[in-house]
Amino acid sequence: MKDAFGFIIHATWIAPVRPTNTVLKDHCLVIKDDIIIDLIPFALSQSKYPEWPVQILDQHILIPGLVNTHGHAAMSLLRGYADDLELMDWLNNHIWPVESRLIDYEYVYDGTSLAIAEMISTGTTCAADTYFFPDAMAKAYQDNHFRAQVCLPIIQFPNAWANTEEEHLEKAIATHHSLAEDKLITTALAPHAPYTVTDQGFESTLALAKDLKIPIHLHLHETKDEVQGAIDETGHRPIERLRKLGLINNSLQAVHMTQLTSAEISLLAQQGVQIAHCPDSNLKLASGICPVSDLRDAGINVAVGTDSVASNNNLDMLAELRSAALLAKGITGKATTITAAEALEMGTINGAKFLGLADKIGSLEVGKQADIASIDLSAPNFQPVHNPLSQIIYSASGHQVSNVWIGGRKKMHENELIDINLDLLMSKVRQWQDKINTPAEQ
Ligand SMILES: [Zn+2]
Numbered sequence: 001m002k003d004a005f006g007f008i009i010h011a012t013w014i015a016p017v018r019p020t021n022t023v024l025k026d027h028c029l030v031i032k033d034d035i036i037i038d039l040i041p042f043a044l045s046q047s048k049y050p051e052w053p054v055q056i057l058d059q060h061i062l063i064p065g066l067v068n069t070h071g072h073a074a075m076s077l078l079r080g081y082a083d084d085l086e087l088m089d090w091l092n093n094h095i096w097p098v099e100s101r102l103i104d105y106e107y108v109y110d111g112t113s114l115a116i117a118e119m120i121s122t123g124t125t126c127a128a129d130t131y132f133f134p135d136a137m138a139k140a141y142q143d144n145h146f147r148a149q150v151c152l153p154i155i156q157f158p159n160a161w162a163n164t165e166e167e168h169l170e171k172a173i174a175t176h177h178s179l180a181e182d183k184l185i186t187t188a189l190a191p192h193a194p195y196t197v198t199d200q201g202f203e204s205t206l207a208l209a210k211d212l213k214i215p216i217h218l219h220l221h222e223t224k225d226e227v228q229g230a231i232d233e234t235g236h237r238p239i240e241r242l243r244k245l246g247l248i249n250n251s252l253q254a255v256h257m258t259q260l261t262s263a264e265i266s267l268l269a270q271q272g273v274q275i276a277h278c279p280d281s282n283l284k285l286a287s288g289i290c291p292v293s294d295l296r297d298a299g300i301n302v303a304v305g306t307d308s309v310a311s312n313n314n315l316d317m318l319a320e321l322r323s324a325a326l327l328a329k330g331i332t333g334k335a336t337t338i339t340a341a342e343a344l345e346m347g348t349i350n351g352a353k354f355l356g357l358a359d360k361i362g363s364l365e366v367g368k369q370a371d372i373a374s375i376d377l378s379a380p381n382f383q384p385v386h387n388p389l390s391q392i393i394y395s396a397s398g399h400q401v402s403n404v405w406i407g408g409r410k411k412m413h414e415n416e417l418i419d420i421n422l423d424l425l426m427s428k429v430r431q432w433q434d435k436i437n438t439p440a441e442q
């Protein structure tokens with residue numbers, strides 16, 4: 001009979017995100033298998049579910065697992081390797097040379113595994129990830145029971161994964177089909193950026209995305225130089241070029257978008273383009289600032305991503321949401337722009353929508369997947385708890401996340417990661433550190 005039981009999580013507060021701006025006191029989530037089957041006052045749960053095991057989280061708040069809508073997980077191995085540089089100098093002279101020297105299946109698997117450990121420990125339960133060797137990325141997510149959108153890279157330059165745009169597309173098809181049955185993994189096509197993909201590459205990507213019925217995930221209008229470079233070369237801003245090629249539509253997940261005219265914002269709204277805002281990466285690389293308030297006013301869904309730790313330098317989504325809220329206030333000159341509740345939505349339900357998973361994750365509602373994080377609000381930096389949502393966005397560090405579940409499975413218990421051999425992982429990371437710092441042979 002025990003098999004018929006699920007389990008109950010009783011927390012002092014629950015922020016279910018839907019309904020908007022709600023905090024429930026002394027409620028509990030009831031989980032069966034991978035699904036939330038009830039959300040009720042604790043007093044009722046004992047009569048309704050007698051004998052079901054209960055985890056009591058006194059002075060904790062439960063939130064939906066955070067959704068990181070843009071990153072390059074394997075680049076965690078390059079954390080702090082090249083900082084305080086302009087984007088193109090950073091890419092051309094530092095990041096890409098190391099990557100071309102070292103990237104292989106093991107590098108990507110180990111780097112992604114490092115990122116997964118950091119993401120779980122800071123409350124993220126779902127991530128969109130773009131990198132070479134997406135088969136290695138996917139294996140790391142599968143081995144760790146972590147929800148992910150595996151983005152299949154397309155770039156015109158030869159690399160260890162593929163040599164031409166055509167070969168990238170062929171490998172994308174094979175990788176997509178190999179993951180079709182996975183319950184936690186979806187896929188997207190990820191042409192790298194307008195300046196690294198040809199018109200032909202974009203046309204083939206669009207046709208394939210339609211064929212496979214998957215989205216397109218693209219760095220777009222990241223910097224002023226990108227836009228000016230495109231104007232100099234083609235006479236068009238990248239968005240105009242992509243519009244002509246047919247890519248500005250509701251299957252586009254556009255990342256960064258720091259350089260936008262009001263006409264472009266109207267076009268994006270009309271076409272249902274969704275946006276991943278990466279405030280820390282944009283600030284650190286001095287790329288520009290995404291006009292989040294204008295985009296939201298236009299009705300565009302804006303989610304949040306960390307980008308890679310090589311340009312962040314962490315995967316802490318709570319820190320990212322704080323940056324998103326503060327930056328929006330600073331830019332608009334209005335302290336009412338992006339409330340704490342709205343920031344939490346950007347990191348949960350907006351991210352779920354961005355990934356086409358709003359029916360599954362992003363809020364704590366009956367019928368949704370049990371992707372959950374708890375934060376211990378008994379720590380001094382949360383006292384007194386006048387407003388739990390404010391404490392989460394403005395006072396918390398991701399490292400104060402205490403428990404995490406993905407699809408009903410416990411991934412962190414009382415600040416200890418479950419099923420991850422950290423000693424082994426760290427020894428592999430140190431080996432990569434040595435290789436990264438060993439100069440290439442002349
Ligand atoms: Zn990126």
